[in-house]
Amino acid sequence: MQLPSFGKLVLNALYYRTAAGAGSKLLSGGTIVAFDHDTGLFNIVRDGSLLVTDDRITTIFNTTSPNGIPENTEIVNCTNKIITPGFIDTHRHGWQTVFKTLGSNTTLGEYANRYSALVGLNLFTPSDIYISQLAGIHEALAAGVTTILDHAHHTWTRDHAAAGWQASVDSSARIFFAYTFQNTSTDFQVPQQMAHWRELAASAVPGLATLCISYDDFTGNPENITQAVVNLAKDDNVAVLTTHQVEGPWLLGNTPEDLNRVGILNSSVPVVISHTSFLTARGAQLLRNTNQHISITAESEMHYGHVHPSSHLILDQASLGIDTHFTFSTDILTQARIWLQRVRERFYSYTVVDLWEVPANNPMSVNQAFLLATRKGGLALGRNDIGIIAPSAKADLVVWDGRSPAMLGWTDPIAAVILHASVGDIEHVLVDGQFVKRDKKLVIEGYEDVQDRFLDSARRIQGVLKDTPLPQQTGTFLTGYPYGPVKQADVQRGDGTGYGPSYV
Incomplete structure (x- = not known):
């Protein structure tokens, strides 16, 4: 397919990641939130390893140093980290x-x-x-x-x-x-x-x-x-x-x-x-x-x-x-x-x-x-191979920093993620077996150019909307039902003192 001009921005980045990321990776030493198809629940593997080959999860090991790993496998140290599906x-x-x-x-x-x-x-x-x-x-x-x-x-x-x-x-x-x-x-x-x-x-x-x-x-x-x-x-x-x-x-x-x-x-x-x-x-x-x-x-x-x-x-x-x-x-x-x-x-x-x-x-x-x-x-989405960590599933993975201030001291990895973590605790992200985020930074070649182009569009479009009056919410909505007033919360004493403007 002929690539439109707006898509040429990341073509080289995609080629770079595909060439550099091929082969196998071993995520070693982490706590793995694996999925058990028989029970429909999770199997927590502590101090385990996860072998990724190309785009798939190949094997889950109950050890940090498994045998029989393919030559030239990249070893990713996940000690004190939690590995979950994306x-x-x-x-x-x-x-x-x-x-x-x-x-x-x-x-x-x-x-x-x-x-x-x-x-x-x-x-x-x-x-x-x-x-x-x-x-x-x-x-x-x-x-x-x-x-x-x-x-x-x-x-x-x-x-x-x-x-x-x-x-x-x-x-x-x-x-x-x-x-x-x-x-x-x-x-x-x-x-x-x-x-x-x-x-x-x-x-x-x-x-x-x-x-x-x-x-x-x-x-x-x-x-x-x-x-x-x-x-x-x-x-x-x-x-x-x-x-x-x-x-x-x-x-x-x-x-x-x-x-x-x-x-x-x-x-x-x-x-x-x-x-x-x-x-x-x-x-x-x-x-x-x-x-x-x-x-x-x-x-x-x-x-x-x-x-x-x-x-x-x-x-x-x-x-x-x-x-x-x-x-x-x-x-x-x-x-x-x-x-x-x-x-x-x-x-x-x-x-x-x-x-x-x-x-x-x-x-x-x-x-x-x-x-x-x-x-x-x-x-x-009709997919049995995403959203889980299991053999043959797609290698869409998130690696969490288990020693971050928010997660320090965890014992239950699922509770640690759902109730204590933030996106700032995400150390690595893989999609289809390739790193898209590593060491807490996006692996996007030319990402600064993406940011600059985005900001140019955002400033122009936001400028138009800032100059456009807000639509009046009176009378009836598109479906014919009337707009109705909603009581507003106020954290300051007095009548209507705390809601304030929108600082755009």
Whole structure:
């Protein structure tokens, strides 16, 4: 495939890493959070070693100095370190990275009219999309996120869509690039987008990036358009199809019932439904019967207010995502921690508040939170070989500094990561057996150039938004439901003294 100009930036870096990283590596002397397929739980190997050959985990040893290691194997000293699978993010919009810090106090209503795919075309050139997507993925890699399902709704033109795809290909992360079929542009609508998707699929080179589909109009589009999307997904056996579902007063649809009605839920195509705010009991039953999954984006759903009243009841079919990382954390570790404590609080409240009883047990374990952040993400994407450390699994790995101030004194490695670590404690990250972060620094040749190009785009786009008045949240939202005032917290005495402005 001819490489577009916006992709030449990292071509040499990709060649360099592939040539330099081939062969085998032994991660020696660490505590390994391995996965046991028989029990579905973890097998903790202390003072063990992990052999990686090319892109796969070959062997897990119960010793720091195993025999029979291939010649010229690189030895990586992991003494006093914790080795875990890389985190899996099953919902993100990478193209929005340049908006960082502009939406610190935004709502979902304001987001729709200021930062969403509905309004992005006039702000972004294809080069802006490329560098924003690329920098955002690099940010995720640094945070130990090795796999991303990117809901790419920047598909306003062929060039914008291709730019995001090329950035994903160039990123060194495992990206499921879900090209969005949508009618946000009058000149490039779903039929033209489907044709472009087929072109990209036909010319794609096997690698870490996989072309997928996202579609948010199962409820609103004409049946023939929706059925054409479903037929494409099924006929091409796409790796994943994803959609947003936010009900309540948002009325965005795309419920499990909607997807089941058009024949995509009960198919061989893995389906990930993000948010699933106001999921019904019938929808949950459909997800279980078809073994399809949701993506809980805990921080997003709290930040924007589309909430998650029933997600804690369907954790057996759940995974974790980030959503709009320009507004908050980019790492799945934070999402796992927030969601763990949110579920605990939810179940505790029933016992303490409704029953006036003293809790006799903790309602959710750190093990369950870790599963959501790793293994469950792999299953949501239809992959049994990512999100785990096991023989033949992909070598997507994170190595944690067990002697950092935050982790010093740990005994339970999963608790150490979920409840005590930060992304600053990540020493190494490998994707497909190659280092993308080493000794706490990204291994990205030319990364300073990426930063400079990103900052140029960010300053220009942020400048436009700073000069654009905030949309008024009065009257009714797009769906016809009225905006309603929300009581604001104030940490200072007086009336309305503490909320303050946004310092952009």
